[in-house]
Amino acid sequence: MTPTEIIFMLAGTCTVMFFGVKLLGLVMMLAPKLCYPLPVSFFTSLGKWAVVTGGSDGIGRAYAQELSKHGMNVIIISRNQEKLDRAARNIELSTGTQVKVITADFTKDDMYGHIMKSLEDLDIGILVNNVGILPSHVPCRLLETADLEKKIYDVINCNVKAMVKMCRIVLPGMQERGRGVILNVSSGIAKIPCPMYTLYAASKVFVERFSKGLQAEYKSKGIIIQTVAPFGVSTSMTRYQKPDMVTFTAEEFVKSSLKYLKAGDQTYGSITHAILGWIVQAIPTWVLQSEVFQYHFKKYVKERMEK
Structure with a gap:
């Protein structure tokens, strides 16, 4: 030969x-129940409390609701006090668990001391770093972003810094107790070069790289750190697009994604989004970076949002 x-x-x-x-x-x-089985008491065995950022609405609220159904008390953190209180009441009434709220604007720099003090001495078993913002709902080139300087500051603070700081606050307790789960919500578009959502996609790439490195550092301590990278989910960020074969409600997506907690350091959260991830990554980079793609991508997203 x-x-x-x-x-x-x-x-x-x-x-x-x-x-x-x-x-x-x-x-x-x-077959997640067969391949990645979780004991009935898995969630409560991690600790008494779950902390969810961006927990007043969308995916964050769905995580808080679902974890409460599994018997965990929940702390939800967001900037809107009225929405936080409403979400807390709904969760308490429907699950009977305890819900605490912390008001914090993650685009700012001065609230982490307050969060740390509020979480002090709590037995936190799960942290869901869900909070995030889009610089622009309609895809556009970086320099076309309205109020660009503020958006750069806000996206980095909210999508990147918030995740790192929350891990810094919660991880020491998990390490000391030798148990815990950290779920960092990324996005399916972090898998590809994504013009027209450049700043947002780049912030989610950071989420993935940080999470994988952190899992390698703390896996031996009994801590699961996983990136969850959905594509379409009907939330305020996506202007509540109508659910279909590839677009889930927040509740549907969260219920599905929690089945894959032991599936490794990264999951799309559903079989549908995993297949979509395969397809998207198979597209040649030159196609994604072409002017034609950018034009039609913007048109497609805008039309779906209008509908």
């Missing part, structure tokens, strides 16, 4: 193995 034949054979073998592993992962996602 010639060296060229050996190289082609090895390349073919590696390709088959790569796609074989991917396919196996998809098959396992079809």
Whole structure:
């Protein structure tokens, strides 16, 4: 066998193995209860409290609601006191668990001392870093973003700094107790170069890299740190797009994603979004970066939001 034949054979073998592993992962996602089983008492065994940022609405509120159904008391953090109080009342009435609220604007710098004091001495088993903002709901080029300087500051503070600071606050207690789960909500578009959402997508890439590194550092301490990277979820961020085959309600997505807590350091949260992730990553980069794609992508998102 010639060296060229050996190289082609090895390349073919590696390709088959790569796609074989991917396919196996998809098959396992079809049966999460069998492949990634969680004991009935799994959530309450982690600790008495779950902390959810951006917990007054959308995916954050859905996480708070679902974790409460599993018997955990919940602390929800957001900037709107009225929405926080309303969410807390609804969760308490529907689940019978205790809910605390902390008012904090994560685009600011001066509230982490207040958060740390409020969480002091609590047995926190789960942290969901969900809070995040889009610089612009309608896709646009960076320099076309309204009030760009403020948006740069706000996106970095809210999407990047908030996650790191919340981990800094909660992780020491988890390490001391030798148990805990940290879920960092990213986005499916972090998997590809995403013009027209450049700043937002880049902030979510940070979420993924930070989470993977942190999991490697603290896995041996009994702590699960996982990135959750959804595509379409009907929330205020997406202007409540109508749910369909690829767009979930927040409740549907969260219920699905929690089934994959032991599926590794990154999950799309659902089999549908995992398949979509495969498709998106298979698109050549030059297509994603083309003017034609950018034009039609903007048009598509704008039309869906208008509907």
